[in-house]
Amino acid sequence: MKTPEGNKHEGKISALYHTLKVEVPPPYLDDSIRQEAKTAIERMAQRKATELVSRHVDKLVLADTPKRVWMAWQWPSSLAASVCIVSVLWWQLAPDLQPVAEDVSELNYPLATQQESPVNAEQAAAQFSLLQDAAAREKKQDALARSRQQHELELAQALTQMSERKATQSALQSRPSNTQQTTTEHHTPAMAETRLTERGNSLDAEHVLEADERYGLSRVDTLSMLTGRVAQQTEPNTVTELIELMRQITTEQQSAKAEQDDKRMATLDKKRVTLQAQLLSHLLHEREQNPKFEVSPEILSFLNDEQRRAWQTTLKEQ
């Protein structure tokens, strides 16, 4: 606690000290500090002016920033969109980029190979060859099925013609010269026919002739027995076989004429007429199946006049 005496002393000390407040900083120090204050003010003014300008520039930059950001992502995105649209249009319009149709034809194939790239050309060629192979395979299968059907028809016709052949055999048996050469029961025409039937489809014309000699049958008879079957076996061979038979008959007739064998001549004439009828029927059948089927004059020469006229009439009608 301060006593009144203490306060009195403090006041006196303060008053006494007041007389000591005479020291002041030297004038050069005052000038220095004043100059420093002035310089600071000038620097401050310059800095503020610079800040004002920079703030104004910043404002302009900030105002321009959204536009620049927009421009920054607008160009790449618009470019990408354009590329996408062009590529889609090109893909839609370019034919070589479309998937290859299954029924591509030979006409389409060169067009495709001309327009597309080498890689696509190779792929298209491979695909085309596969399609060709498939088509050929289908054709083969069709031909096999057709030949199988014809074979079955041939067998059925062979059975129906058995009776006719038996009649023919009985007529041949009436010839003593031929039957005497084959006196054994094993060499009868019936046995020969059986054997021939057993040999089936693999039998060709030469084997037939060998069998004729072996079993004591004439070539004409043997061939005539097989005519129907062989003629029905394959279409291209039918006409050929018939013509071959007719040539053989012609030869036989010449020999029979030389021998003056009238009976044989008559039989051969009958055969010839039968074969001519068969030939005409085959030609007509072929014509029905294939309208473009043409017959050479040589083949027509094997037909008689009536048959030729009938053939010409048929052609005209079609």
Next chain:
Amino acid sequence: MLVEPSKQRDLQGLNLREQSDEELMQYYALGNFHAFECLYLRHKGPLFRYFIRQLSGSSATAEDLYQEVWSQVIKHAQHYSVKAKFTTWLYTLARNKLIDHLRHRNVHEQVFDDKLVVGTGFDEKQSDTESSDANHPEQASQVRLLSAEVQYNQAHTAQALKRCVEGLTLQQQECFLLKEEAGLTTEVIAEIVVCNYEACKSRLRKAYVQLRECLDHKLGAGVWE
């Protein structure tokens, strides 16, 4: 000038002498040099004496510290905000400068094995009375203006008081000088010297008691008559 023309006209029309320290500082921050000059004139003496009393015998150092403090004021004027009284801020800067200087000087003297001056008793410095008078010629010239007897008595008493102030401890000295030179209240002094109010009050009381005893010792008890 960075101050806008309208503000500048307002500042020119002001009577700066009537403005508070804080307002003057703000005007200076706005670019008014006269506001700074007014502020400087108010505080240059007390601040200079604040240093010179505590750095007795080293006026050059006191001038350096004094200039550094004002440089800091100028430097930080732009960012000055009125959070406290200007004097509080000014003397806080001054005190920090002084403490930094004394610490540096103590380290320097310890390195060179010199005698520490700060905080020494006033009895040890009594022999330096005449030598330190030469540092203040303006004081002597003022003293000459007084009448011979009064002059002699006052000069003698003032010199004695001066020596007694120099003889205070550093803490007492700064509290006494802040009170007498800057005219600060005990609360503000406590804030500046970073201590509580009671401690600051105690320091001041001890300083006055010690000064009274010192003056009694130097001038005799009749000085208080």
